Amino acid sequence: MTAAAEGSPPLRMTRARRNALLQSEPVQGFVLISPTFLYALILLVLPILVVIAHSFWTQHYLTIDRTFTLENYRIALTEPIYRDLLWRSLYISLTVSLFTVLLAYPIAYFISFHGGRHKSLWLFLITIPFWTSYLLRVMSWKVILGYNGVLNSGLMGLGIIDEPSTALLYNSSAVIITLTHAWAAFAILPIFVSLEKVDRTLVEAATDLGDGPLRSFLRVTLPLSAPGIISAALIVMIPTVGDYVTPKLVGGKDGVMIANAIQAQFGKAANWPLGAALSVTTMLIVSLMAGATVLIIRTLQRMAR
């Protein structure tokens, strides 16, 4: 490759050098990964660039005007409907990630510290429901929370309420409950992994030096597991902000989220540039929120020590 630039060495040497280069570890490794890498470039990076480009264009019925404009972003950020949807999506994804992490931590702790020989069995039990269809899990919450649903008929059967409650389904709480359930396993795994890495002798040392169980947990185990808490929060927060199925099935009018508006722009409303601008805005804002979450957890971690 570079041989040509270095004058004109004998042909045999060029070939030898090229062979050496091709057989070198880095090149072999890169060649091996290149099909997968290219696939991700073409079907992930390129599409995202196309979306970003579209967000600066304008739709005129069936054609797209490619002069640069920030109009779509103005609409996305100032139109009350999109602003509200964006805020609600952020609020829901933040609440869901908070709940999943809080509920998941004790489980991860239990498996890591008390799981004994059955650690992988516990993890398997927890991950299995997660592998079933997401659509079906959302559907089962609809069955549970509905007007004629399991919860209402159960509560009526027990004589706790007289008539079915309509407050259970079709609002943002139903969305939060469903999403918290759907992402539970995703939060447990990273926390478990980071708890496994906590050096048990440090906990013992803290106890030997007179810290009670609660203090040694707060000052040793919890701060050391912060990386797991961070990845759990992010792995739940970022995908849930763009959830489409849950708000559509259990959200009703009060639970509509930004993804439903994005879908409408690519479907019925047929305004691709606006849909693109909404997607980009959502990704940017959720990244900022994720960044802030990381900073807050890191600060708390430093304070705890």
Next chain:
Amino acid sequence: MTARSRFLPGGWLSVYAFLYIVFLYLPVIFLPIFSINTAPTPKFPLTGYTLQWYEDLPHTPALLDAAWNSLIVGVSASVLATVLGILAARSITRYRYPGRRAINGLIMAPLVLPEVIVAISMLLVMLQLGLSLSLFTVVLGHVLVCIPYSMTVLTSGFEGFDRSLEEASADLGESAFGTFRRVTLPMVAPAIISSLLVCFTISLDEFIIAFFLTGTEATLPIYIWGQLRFASKLPGVLALGTLLLVASFLLMTIAEILRRRAARRTQNEGGLYA
């Protein structure tokens, strides 16, 4: 380490763990329960046992078409994703080169991006390229979201793989292909099958990407989505959902057993959990 030195005694935590498992499983369990109930609406008290909703399933042509489409998409996506996963996982575990972590990060990215955004960006590109939406475009999308899972399963199978075995085989006169077929492949076969099963399950259950990228042909989740609009179709959907649940459960259990076997062969733990 004694139990006393830990925060919270294990007793209370195990009660919590039990309740948590109930919380995870309970919603899913209602689908099978109401799928064998005679009443067409899912509510308590149960009215009686019937298999009628299951018997109706094979007599629905649209459902059979959707099942066939799902099978085609699932098999194509899992094979393609696993082939691409094998290349990438082998490269990541065997070689060191600059940019390795960044490339790995990019390949794993679909795991944490909102699916809607992944789906609409692919939709835009496909429409721009003039590709007509079909099961083929769904396969392209599913491969992208399956690769990260395939990579996770395969890296845990490839890591800790003893390279001296391959070298020994080469020294003893096997060709490169012979070494691959008789040494490498048997070692990693369980991980590869596990990856195929995991990818097939994901593709079988995946809704959003299929919803955006399919033309007129429905996969099973899209079929279910269409049926959800009609309250009268709910029992059939519950029966179909139960069958899908059972399928996912079986496939993932087999995949996990194989993955563990693969990990044990290469003396490596972790995998989907790490």
